[in-house]
Amino acid sequence: MKKFLIALIVMLAIMVSAVYANAETDKAEEPKGEKIAYFTFDDGPSAGVTEAIMDELDRLNIKATFFVVGKEMQDKEDLIKRMFDDGHGVGLHTYTHNYDKVYSSTSVFLEEMKQVNDYINEIMGRDMGIKYIRFPGGSSGRLNQDMYDQIKAAGYNIFDWNVNIEDGVKPNASVEELVEAGKECSNKMTEKIILAHCNLNNWNTVKAIEGLYNYYTELGYRFEAITNDTPEFYYRFNK
Numbered sequence: 417m418k419k420f421l422i423a424l425i426v427m428l429a430i431m432v433s434a435v436y437a438n439a440e441t442d443k444a445e446e447p448k449g450e451k452i453a454y455f456t457f458d459d460g461p462s463a464g465v466t467e468a469i470m471d472e473l474d475r476l477n478i479k480a481t482f483f484v485v486g487k488e489m490q491d492k493e494d495l496i497k498r499m500f501d502d503g504h505g506v507g508l509h510t511y512t513h514n515y516d517k518v519y520s521s522t523s524v525f526l527e528e529m530k531q532v533n534d535y536i537n538e539i540m541g542r543d544m545g546i547k548y549i550r551f552p553g554g555s556s557g558r559l560n561q562d563m564y565d566q567i568k569a570a571g572y573n574i575f576d577w578n579v580n581i582e583d584g585v586k587p588n589a590s591v592e593e594l595v596e597a598g599k600e601c602s603n604k605m606t607e608k609i610i611l612a613h614c615n616l617n618n619w620n621t622v623k624a625i626e627g628l629y630n631y632y633t634e635l636g637y638r639f640e641a642i643t644n645d646t647p648e649f650y651y652r653f654n655k
């Protein structure tokens with residue numbers, strides 16, 4: 417009986433220390449970064465939706481980032497001006513958004529970024545010095561070490577995302593579905609980089625902004641625009 421008791425105590429001690437060790441590990445893995453959420457809206461500007469998104473951001477008094485496409489900017493120069501006037505980030509998302517062309521070579525990719533950058537500077541009448549870009553479709557499966565080195569030599573920071581409201585593939589999803597999708601994060605970073613779109617058909621995205629704003633604000637996040645100083649975020653790639 418005594419032996420049994422000792423064995424039991426030893427067993428309990430091992431179990432308790434195991435649980436304790438686990439708790440320590442969990443604690444060590446807890447992300448330490450600041451709670452910042454970045455709304456990003458790709459593929460605009462578009463007539464109607466882009467303006468409605470800016471009105472909604474205005475109403476909520478938050479800043480976001482627009483990764484704009486050069487060919488979409490024609491006749492919508494006033495929307496580009498408003499993005500800057502409102503204090504939003506304006507990032508480069510190629511001139512044509514044509515995957516076959518954009519990804520035909522790294523030099524074409526960089527030329528496409530330069531084209532949209534030049535167009536923005538022309539609209540604004542001065543060099544806006546934009547240094548952040550987003551790959552059409554994301555960098556996954558496209559970025560490699562050589563391309564990365566060339567992008568850095570050109571002075572750009574890359575921004576993929578870790579939250580996807582899925583309005584690109586499902587523009588007709590309900591507002592509730594978009595908000596639910598926007599609560600999922602693909603990694604443990606405390607910075608949430610939220611992918612959304614401002615195409616002509618993204619009207620539900622406009623309505624999903626408030627739900628996501630409420631969700632992340634209640635979790636202690638603050639919303640910011642991406643700037644040239646924001647640490648870049650890109651998916652790990654095979655060398």
Ligand SMILES: [Zn+2]
Binds near residue numbers: 458459509513552553
């Ligand atoms: Zn895109």
